[in-house]
Amino acid sequence: MTNEISMTQAAENSIAPPLHDEILAGIREMIFTGALIGGQRVPEKMICEQLSISRTPLREALKVLASEGLLELLPNRGARVSRLTAAEVDEMFPVMGALEGLAGEIACQRISDDGIDEIRALHYQMAAHHKRREFSEYFGLNQQIHENIMAATGNATLAIMYASLAARIRMARYRANFSQSRWDQAMAEHDEILSALTERDGPRLTRVLSAHLKNTCETVKKVIFNAEAEEAP
Amino acid sequence: MTNEISMTQAAENSIAPPLHDEILAGIREMIFTGALIGGQRVPEKMICEQLSISRTPLREALKVLASEGLLELLPNRGARVSRLTAAEVDEMFPVMGALEGLAGEIACQRISDDGIDEIRALHYQMAAHHKRREFSEYFGLNQQIHENIMAATGNATLAIMYASLAARIRMARYRANFSQSRWDQAMAEHDEILSALTERDGPRLTRVLSAHLKNTCETVKKVIFNAEAEEAP
DNA sequence: TCATTGATTTATGCATTCAAAATGGTATGG
DNA sequence: CCATACCATTTTGAATGCATAAATCAATGA
Known part of the structure; x- marks a missing residue:
């Protein structure tokens, strides 16, 4: 569930940027298109560069994706893409x-x-x-x-x-x-x-x-x- | 789903600290015990002090809890506790x-x-x-x-x-x-x-x-x- | 040749910092 | 008296910095 309240009127043209959701969508896309492959570690640095963001919001997204089961968190070793069994x-x-x-x-x-x-x-x-x-x-x-x-x-x-x-x-x-x-x-x-x-x-x-x-x-x-x-x- | 791989043997006594999960559990507890009340904003600073953590891991937890529907994210206004309708x-x-x-x-x-x-x-x-x-x-x-x-x-x-x-x-x-x-x-x-x-x-x-x-x-x-x-x- | 050790590099986890937005409070004008 | 405008303060969102753990790799010895 993406529980984000949309802004009152989402300023007509100045797009309201739910940056957090963008990142989630981006990583999901990488997983589903095969850019990130099951079993592989998620290279934070590379993805940050690719999405032009810092590690802070990226890592927030990783935790969410782990809670959804798409990623697994390895203590002190970051995240890896889950492999469906x-x-x-x-x-x-x-x-x-x-x-x-x-x-x-x-x-x-x-x-x-x-x-x-x-x-x-x-x-x-x-x-x-x-x-x-x-x-x-x-x-x-x-x-x-x-x-x-x-x-x-x-x-x-x-x-x-x-x-x-x-x-x-x-x-x-x-x-x-x-x-x-x-x-x-x-x-x-x-x-x-x-x-x-x-x-x-x-x-x-x-x-x-x-x-x-x-x-x-x-x-x-x-x-x-x-x-x-x-x-x- | 908490998708965290437990460490190989979770070092016998030196407790393996999945700090991230601790925070999740802590906030969940606050919600269920009524320390955080539905509809209220989540005061990040206060919770950080209470749990003796910085805002970075706290905010990671907030995103996860929002994805579970326990919190709602308000753009630029942080998180608030969901009110079940x-x-x-x-x-x-x-x-x-x-x-x-x-x-x-x-x-x-x-x-x-x-x-x-x-x-x-x-x-x-x-x-x-x-x-x-x-x-x-x-x-x-x-x-x-x-x-x-x-x-x-x-x-x-x-x-x-x-x-x-x-x-x-x-x-x-x-x-x-x-x-x-x-x-x-x-x-x-x-x-x-x-x-x-x-x-x-x-x-x-x-x-x-x-x-x-x-x-x-x-x-x-x-x-x-x-x-x-x-x-x- | 291969396994093991130790130093070096890299990545992770969290704290801290900073710009921008929101909040609160006061002053101003109706 | 109430509504609005303005400024100070607080809070948020995201970048950066730093200590520690993991990974890499070279050197050593069997």
């Missing part, structure tokens, strides 16, 4: 399942028609990228769809909890590529998700989200094993 | 319900007999404090029981997520006192919880935990309204 995925799966199940039910009740249309638009964009084998673009839209479903619940607490788990799962993304068959399957699952949402069928949405999550977690675990096999030959 | 409780209720439901099922499957005995011991201690109307002691044991159930799942991710929500709920504790009748009811619910756990009846445990949570949330909301009525007469 299969065991952690197994732990996260039921928790994410419970949250998504809840979200599926609530979203079907509360989402507006416009909200569904928006997700549909994202879905077809994503399908197009899938067809063109543009993985990064696909991936971004996939994330947006799941975020939109969470947002549609109108429950910020739920959305934030889920996001924090999803972020940790996402860390495995750059360790290896998904198989084509899994990618096709995921796309088919998303067809079902859109369908259930369109029909506002809460129980069905919950079911298909759960199946999708299960497959995603299985895939992530494979990715983890493959990456480990590659690294330690 | 009824709307937030309404958001948190289904999420905590989903997590507790999951935990109930898993705990019944995985908890050891010793684990049940331990909870039973806590339960009877708690009952004794209830009989003696010792609210603080009751409250602490109540928290321990819920924590033990979560720990019994063996799922750290689940336990941490739940703990972070429970902590926010706990913030309302010092705003007003629970009614005697509600307290008696809660104790009766805990009898049911212990019973379901003893029988390892997962579905039943999930049901009674959910009912208990519902009542707890209702009570917290009442406490919030009462406190608000008192404050703005």
